[in-house]
Amino acid sequence: GEDVEQSLFLSVREGDSSVINCTYTDSSSTYLYWYKQEPGAGLQLLTYIFSNMDMKQDQRLTVLLNKKDKHLSLRIADTQTGDSAIYFCAQRRGGYQKVTFGTGTKLQVIP
Amino acid sequence: EAGVAQSPRYKIIEKRQSVAFWCNPISGHATLYWYQQILGQGPKLLIQFQNNGVVDDSQLPKDRFSAERLKGVDSTLKIQPAKLEDSAVYLCASSPWDSTNEKLFFGSGTQLSVL
Numbered sequence: 001g002e003d004v005e006q007s008l009f010l011s012v013r014e015g016d017s018s019v020i021n022c023t024y025t026d027s028s029s030t031y032l033y034w035y036k037q038e039p040g041a042g043l044q045l046l047t048y049i050f051s052n053m054d055m056k057q058d059q060r061l062t063v064l065l066n067k068k069d070k071h072l073s074l075r076i077a078d079t080q081t082g083d084s085a086i087y088f089c090a091q092r093r094g095g096y097q098k099v100t101f102g103t104g105t106k107l108q109v110i111p
Numbered sequence: 112e113a114g115v116a117q118s119p120r121y122k123i124i125e126k127r128q129s130v131a132f133w134c135n136p137i138s139g140h141a142t143l144y145w146y147q148q149i150l151g152q153g154p155k156l157l158i159q160f161q162n163n164g165v166v167d168d169s170q171l172p173k174d175r176f177s178a179e180r181l182k183g184v185d186s187t188l189k190i191q192p193a194k195l196e197d198s199a200v201y202l203c204a205s206s207p208w209d210s211t212n213e214k215l216f217f218g219s220g221t222q223l224s225v226l
Contacts, residue, residue: 101153
């Protein structure tokens with residue numbers, strides 16, 4: 001299957017950590033991505049993880065991958081109001097590297 | 112490095128009319144994707160090209176949508192005739208054909224409103 005699922009909404013206070021979760025169905029995924037979309041804008045690649053890794057850290061962002069449970073998470077440390085956006089999880093799979101996206105999680109940061 | 116270029120930025124048409132979108136991928140990128148993003152949803156893959164050949168068009172409504180990628184560079188996506196439910200943002204993306212290169216680059220999209 002190709003489904004990628006996310007919760008729809010997350011609200012956090014400025015300065016707290018945010019954790020956005022994603023589950024995917026295809027265990028043959030090669031790369032898993034997190035994209036950010038601000039209102040009226042295109043998709044911006046935030047970070048990604050190769051399927052043979054468990055964790056990747058990039059400044060305030062930490063990606064955790066649990067391949068057994070097909071679960072991916074994105075942690076944003078010290079969340080700022082500028083982090084308010086929709087975050088999409090995506091998986092890349094197959095011989096032709098097809099990329100499919102989740103439904104998106106809207107992150108609201110409260111000042 | 113220039114990014115993925117798309118035009119037009121916005122398009123408003125009436126139902127049953129035709130419309131075409133254009134995409135110029137990043138130079139040298141062999142793979143080109145067209146996605147449809149309906150308001151409040153994630154992007155849905157419509158068609159994927161490898162150079163000038165189609166490798167996946169399983170979710171393309173072929174009775175009304177068509178796409179081509181001449182010479183393996185630019186691409187056009189056409190809708191004929193348009194329906195109300197085609198109102199969405201159409202996103203083009205490109206990627207090198209290299210399993211060690213993980214990145215997918217997106218254009219700003221074309222916002223289509225069908226009235």
